Amino acid sequence: KTTLMFGDLLPLNSASAVLQFAEQYFESSDGxxxxxxxPxxxxxxxxxxxxxxxxxSIVT
Incomplete structure (x- = not known):
């Protein structure tokens, strides 16, 4: 999957948003x-x- 790297996040203000995004990412087929x-x-x-x-792909 494609991965996004975020910056400038304040831990106390963004923790719930990161968890919500993690759920969206998990459910996404391509990230x-x-x-x-x-969020x-x-x-x-x-x-x-x-x-x-x-x-x-491993060829045997």
Whole structure:
């Protein structure tokens, strides 16, 4: 899945938003959550968008 790295979050103000986002991320097939669907505090402040690792197929 794609991973988002957030910055400039205050722990006391963002903990519940991070938990809510974690649920959205878990339910997502690709890890991409639309900005308007994320908790308000996580709608900006993205430091990086990390693409998923390619799938490895092992030939035996």
């Amino acid at each position: 991409l959550i639309k900005r308007q669907d994320r 308000e505090v996580l709608q900006k402040g993205i430091l990086a968008r990390i693409p998923p690792l390619p799938s490895l």
